[in-house]
Structures are given as structure tokens and as C-alpha cells.
Amino acid sequence: MKLPMELRSKLRRQWQQADLRESRLLNDTCWPLLLPIGKPKASQIKQTSANLRAHLQHWRNEKIGQVEWQSIKYQSASTIVDMPLVWCIQNNKEWVAACQDKTVSSEFEFLSNVLMRVEAMFHVLLVRQRSVWRNASPQQVVQCCELAMQLQEGCAQGRPLRALSINNIDSKFIENNRTLLIKLLNIRFNQALENISLEVFLNAASENDHWLLVVPLSKGLLPFQQQRVKATELAKTKLPCSHIIIIENERCHYQLPQLKNTIAILGAGLNLNWLSNAHFNTCHIAYWGDIDSWGLRMLSIARNLQPQLTALMMDDETFENNKKSAVKELETAGQKTPEYLNADEENLYQKLLQLEKGRLEQEFIDKLVVEKFVAEWVEGGV
Structure with missing residues (x-):
């Protein structure tokens, strides 16, 4: 047998559940709400008569909703007892009132x-x-x-x-x-x-715009050797090249070779929204970042914005070839695998989470290896 206070506690817990709030506040078809009160066994009628009287009185005093009673005959007690069996809450206002909770x-x-x-x-x-x-x-x-x-x-x-x-x-x-x-x-x-x-x-100018380092990898492509450009500018500017390589960290620009018709954009980190630039859809795009959970998360974000991009040096083979330089990743991007990784990248992500040293910073990859991979990508070999 449940007292009103016990069912109030249940109703308060239900308020905390988003699914129940949604159905009961936005859908009239879920009403009325019928809460079973329960009834005593025959043995309880004789053994706990004082408690039973108190139980009945509590439900007689309940003014919220409707209490459904039923006359029940117990042979052992040789009497008929009117028992409260169901508490009927008619609508969401009664639900809230029945909770008797200030926050609710x-x-x-x-x-x-x-x-x-x-x-x-x-x-x-x-x-x-x-x-x-x-x-x-x-x-x-x-x-x-x-x-x-x-x-x-x-x-x-x-x-x-x-x-x-x-x-x-x-x-x-x-x-x-x-x-x-x-x-x-x-x-x-x-x-x-x-x-x-x-x-x-x-299309609003950012008050705290992110600046990225733009580096042309062939002479004459741009009127500068390197320059910082606002992310909001990159989000709408057409670059005069056929290949764009996105690089997580600025300090890696010294590892890049000279390449025809190619521009590198460095230092984006998690700020990759500018990749939605429609002009980039006509370019070949590559992404190169750290091999750790955050680097793979950034790769996932970039691929969502540019599905045809190529990931460079962000695979298990590259990690294994350079694992002597790996360090511990102090704070990971979370246990959930990012959505837009391919199957091999998903496996690598989960592997890195399990390793004691699951972070390989991209600047520790040998310069000759970087030059080889980037050059092959531009030439169509990757």
C-alpha cells in the first residue's frame, strides 16, 4: 500500500524525465494518469488495523485529483472495507499540484x-x-x-x-x-x-575573429610569403590555387616543401567553420593534424564541411612509425568516436584512447616524410 507522499515522490521524479515532461505537457492523449495505490493482504487487516486506519484517512484527506475506492470483503476480518485503489491525475496542472514541490x-x-x-x-x-x-x-x-x-x-x-x-x-x-x-x-x-x-x-563580422596563417607554397601565387588572415575572410574568399592543405599547428610550416598551385592554411585548431566556403568545393583539400583524439576530432569536423578532403599522415601506420615520439594525451576529446571518421580512423581513435602514450604531435614527423606525402598528394599519388 502506498501513501500519498510516496506517490508524490514518484511524480516529482517523473518531472525530472524529459520524455515524460514532453508527453504530459505537450500531448493531451496521455491523460488521465492512473497511479496504483495497492491494497492490504487479508492478514494485514487483522494485524495492522491502526496503520490501515491511518492509511485510509490519508487518502480521504487527499484533495488533488480523484481517488478511486472499492469495497472489498475480507473473510478473515468478516467485514467489508472501502479501500483506495487508484489515484487518478486528470491533467498536467493536477500533476504539478500533486508534486507539492516549489521547483516543479x-x-x-x-x-x-x-x-x-x-x-x-x-x-x-x-x-x-x-x-x-x-x-x-x-x-x-x-x-x-x-x-x-x-x-x-x-x-x-x-x-x-x-x-x-x-x-x-x-x-x-x-x-x-x-x-x-x-x-x-x-x-x-x-x-x-x-x-x-x-x-x-x-554572415556577421566576428568581434573576436580567429586569425590563420596563410602560406603560398609556390612563388608568385600570392603577393606575400606568409600572412595572417581572418577566418571570416577565408570563409568567403576564393584562393588562386587548385590545392589547399589545412594544418592544425602553425609551427609546422617549415616542414612543407615548395609545391605548385598549392596554399597552406595553418593554425586553425578547432576553428574550422570557414571550410564551408563554397569556393573550396572546386579545390583539392587535404587535412594534416596531430595523431591524437583531438586531432582526429578536428579531422572529423573538417570532413563534415568538406567531405572529399584527404587526410594526410593521420593513420595507424604513421603513428606506429613514429611512436617513439608519442607522449601522453593529458585530456582527451572523449570516449565517443567522432562521427565523420572512416573505419580505419575510428579504430585508430579508440586505440589511442587505450594507450598510455596516445599522442603524436605532427612536428615530430620527419621533414622528408612530410615532404614526400604532401608532394604525392599534390601529384595525385595519395
């Missing part, structure tokens, strides 16, 4: 306030992911949803975010609600920002 009530009030004022496409996100609005006011969330409905891809036209003026919403608002806004835009534009930044999607 506050969150329900927040969602009730917001959901009636925003587009239905955003409801599931707001119900399931409370963390995106937990530190915001209802009005902030509503404004953020309104902003997501008004923004369009490329609408910044190269201006910084602070130059946008939509419903008196400034860049500070976007900064404070950036995570929520990106999630909302991903819903509206079918995950368009999954692998690019908000600034790239809106």
Missing part, C-alpha cells in the same frame, strides 16, 4: 507562461532542455524565440552583430542568450548551425 511548480508556471507565446516548433526544446532557460526570465525566452523567427541566413551582410537592430534587441542580448538562440535557429533551419558558428550563419 515554478518551472511549470514558467513554461506555461512561455509556451503560449512562442512558435510551436520551439515547444519540445523548451520543455526538454530546461538548462537553456533556467537563468532567464520568461520575457527573455519569448524575445529570443521572436528573434530566431526574424533572423535569416546571411542577414548581417558582413556587419558585426552589434550593428543588427531587430525589435530593439542588441548584441548584449544575443551574447547573454547565445546558446538558446543557436538551438532555436537549428530547429528553424534544420540544424544549419550544427557545424558553423552563429556569425558564419548570419
Whole structure:
């Protein structure tokens, strides 16, 4: 037999489950909710009559929802007892009331306030992911949803975010609600920002733009030997070459040979959104990074943006040939294998996680080996 307080505890735990919140707040077909109370055995009728009376009184005093009673005859007690068997919760308001929990009530009030004022496409996100609005006011969330409905891809036209003026919403608002806004835009534009930044999607100038080192590998290709270029510039600039090699670390440029019609872009790290540049689709692209979990994660990001790229010197054979230079990777990119690796790269990723020394920095690969691989790639041999 369960007392009201026991079932309240169960209802509170259910509120913490995203699937149940979604179904019960957004789908009327799941109501009513029937919670079995249970009934005593015949032996309990005689042995614990005081406890039974208290149990019955608790359920008689319950004012939320509807308690279904049934008259049950117990032969051993020679009596008929009206027993509460089911607690019936009719709707989500009764569910929240039955929880008798301040946090649950506050969150329900927040969602009730917001959901009636925003587009239905955003409801599931707001119900399931409370963390995106937990530190915001209802009005902030509503404004953020309104902003997501008004923004369009490329609408910044190269201006910084602070130059946008939509419903008196400034860049500070976007900064404070950036995570929520990106999630909302991903819903509206079918995950368009999954692998690019908000600034790239809106074509907005970044206030803290990443600078990359651009090095032409043949004379006369560019009017400089090397130059730093903003990532946002690379995201829209057509480079005068047929081959582009992306290199994780800047300090590796000295390992590169002179190569016709080839440009190296170094120091990108995880900042690879600029690879979505449509002009790059006509170029041969290679990626070379450290052989460790982070290097392979960056390779996965790059391949998602440029599926035809070639990975250079990021295989098990290269690692084994240079493992004397391997060191411990102090912080890995996680146990989950990145999505866009091929089968051999997936196996290498998991192997590196198991090794005591699972990190080979690219600058420890012999310069002659690097020159050979890069030259063969440009010539079509890789």
C-alpha cells in the first residue's frame, strides 16, 4: 500500500524525465494518469488495523485529483472495507499540484507562461532542455524565440552583430542568450548551425575573429610569403590555387616543401567553420593534424564541411612509425568516436584512447616524410 507522499515522490521524479515532461505537457492523449495505490493482504487487516486506519484517512484527506475506492470483503476480518485503489491525475496542472514541490511548480508556471507565446516548433526544446532557460526570465525566452523567427541566413551582410537592430534587441542580448538562440535557429533551419558558428550563419563580422596563417607554397601565387588572415575572410574568399592543405599547428610550416598551385592554411585548431566556403568545393583539400583524439576530432569536423578532403599522415601506420615520439594525451576529446571518421580512423581513435602514450604531435614527423606525402598528394599519388 502506498501513501500519498510516496506517490508524490514518484511524480516529482517523473518531472525530472524529459520524455515524460514532453508527453504530459505537450500531448493531451496521455491523460488521465492512473497511479496504483495497492491494497492490504487479508492478514494485514487483522494485524495492522491502526496503520490501515491511518492509511485510509490519508487518502480521504487527499484533495488533488480523484481517488478511486472499492469495497472489498475480507473473510478473515468478516467485514467489508472501502479501500483506495487508484489515484487518478486528470491533467498536467493536477500533476504539478500533486508534486507539492516549489521547483516543479515554478518551472511549470514558467513554461506555461512561455509556451503560449512562442512558435510551436520551439515547444519540445523548451520543455526538454530546461538548462537553456533556467537563468532567464520568461520575457527573455519569448524575445529570443521572436528573434530566431526574424533572423535569416546571411542577414548581417558582413556587419558585426552589434550593428543588427531587430525589435530593439542588441548584441548584449544575443551574447547573454547565445546558446538558446543557436538551438532555436537549428530547429528553424534544420540544424544549419550544427557545424558553423552563429556569425558564419548570419554572415556577421566576428568581434573576436580567429586569425590563420596563410602560406603560398609556390612563388608568385600570392603577393606575400606568409600572412595572417581572418577566418571570416577565408570563409568567403576564393584562393588562386587548385590545392589547399589545412594544418592544425602553425609551427609546422617549415616542414612543407615548395609545391605548385598549392596554399597552406595553418593554425586553425578547432576553428574550422570557414571550410564551408563554397569556393573550396572546386579545390583539392587535404587535412594534416596531430595523431591524437583531438586531432582526429578536428579531422572529423573538417570532413563534415568538406567531405572529399584527404587526410594526410593521420593513420595507424604513421603513428606506429613514429611512436617513439608519442607522449601522453593529458585530456582527451572523449570516449565517443567522432562521427565523420572512416573505419580505419575510428579504430585508430579508440586505440589511442587505450594507450598510455596516445599522442603524436605532427612536428615530430620527419621533414622528408612530410615532404614526400604532401608532394604525392599534390601529384595525385595519395
